[in-house]
Amino acid sequence: MALIITDDCINCDVCEPECPNGAISQGEEIYVIDPGLCTECVGHFDEPQCQQVCPVDCIPLDPNRVESKEQLMEKYQLLTSAE
Structure with a gap:
């Protein structure tokens, strides 16, 4: 799954x-996560780094974007092969 930032931001x-993938950016009102770039830090870290540093715990998994660890690793490989 990609992560999502809630209105509690x-x-x-x-x-x-x-974010090692550059998936997080300032939105109109709060920060947003680009689901096409979010790998939940798979390929970089054991845990999503944004969740680790968030002081208000407002970055849950996005239930509308279910992805397996394998799919996240494939996305990571595609993103890093373009570098």
Whole structure:
């Protein structure tokens, strides 16, 4: 699954620099995650780094974007092969 940032976001700016895929950016009101770039840090870390640093715990799994670890690894490989 990709992750999603909820309306509880306080725009503290700690998650954006932690994302190794550049999937997090400032939206119109709160930070947003591009599901096409989010691998839940698979391929980079054991845990999603944005979830680890979020002080208000507002970055859950997106139930509308279910992906297996294998699919996330494939996405990671596609993203990193373009570098």
